[in-house]
Amino acid sequence: MSKDITLNVNGIDHHVNIQGNETLLKVLRDKLGLTAAKEGCGAGECGACAVIYNGSPASSCLILAIEAEGVEILTLEGITPKDHLHPIQQAFIDKGAVQCGFCTPGMIVTTYSLLKSNPDPTEEEIKKAISGNLCRCTGYVQIIEAIREAARRLKRSKGRRK
């Protein structure tokens, strides 16, 4: 079956015609041109396709686009400010947490969600939060450092705004 649906992605309503068997990930990438989320395993194990779905990170490869109608979806494109990088992105660069980069969008989406609910996570909490995001390059050490650094920077910038 095919259907015209409205997907709310990054605060914008997109009217798209989709097939019933298209995943949210496929529609984001192929029909909306939002290619930050990647297809890694296609089985919900690697986290490269993570998006914030209804307020929590989820694997968009295991969500049907058709069930996503009416749900608020936030992708890495929606997290990235227009004219500069998000502090999490900058921290990933500064700490050498990006090698091939394939897992990075999912890592940053998961980190964004973690730091929103827990601005000062312990190392164990970080490890648990990113346990569904696999990285085959870095060995995770730099990623964990980057997340701690991002937490510090976000706290500082929050302090400045007060």
Add this chain to the structure above:
Amino acid sequence: MENFEFISPITIKGAVNQYKKGANNYYLAGGTDLIVLMREGILVPEKIIDLKTAGLPSGIKKLKTEIRIGALATLSEIEHSSFIRKEIPFLAEAAGKLGSPLTRNRATIGGNLCNASPAADTATPLIAVEAKFILSDGKKERRVKAEEFFKGVKQTDLKKGELLKEIVIPRSAGKGIFYKKSRIKLVDLATVNMTVYRAKKKYRIVIGACHITPLRIRAAEEKLNKAKKIDLALINDAAALVIKTIKPISDMRGSAEYRKQLVKTHVTRLIGELAGVEV
């Protein structure tokens, strides 16, 4: 993934009617099992019936004598519910050890139970607290004991079209411990899992991933419940009865022998912890 018809029923009755219209229709909850199987071509459904619009009770309800968990409650909701963490912490722990956070944010407790894997992480705590499942065929409801819901590998007591609506847990001051062993600390499926529970000096022992269903070991429970005093020798006897009853298989997650050893070690440890006996 092959195409299919997607249906968003607005009542349970509507969902059941749609389901019954074909032989190859599937209910969709969180999708973290179903969509994987569809993507791999193992399942090629005619219709997908989305339960999330069908008016099933949602969330976790605290009543005077019981706790009710809607079948569509996600594992994250259960893991983080301050009420569940306080009252049934071993269920929160089991929920929090299933898959990854990304999976738990979508996967539902109803899906975990109806998928009926012998290693389902939420099964052993629910059997241990003698939970009941409310099943609905759209017209009538019936209650089935958690323990009797599981009939075999991926087989349940659900009749065609019937769905799991709600989980009812009697409130009690009992204490339980959940244990899960997997090859890696997080994300993996269980090599074995188990819950040992104690209320009013009575024990309940439930072992997962060691039989065609999660298994309550009554012989071992009785051994403990009949005794005037629980000591290490008695705990060892009870653990031996557990090992005698389970029938684990060898697979990629461990050999039958290894599973038996794991169960022996940890069931002994858990009973000891609840009984206040050093093991």
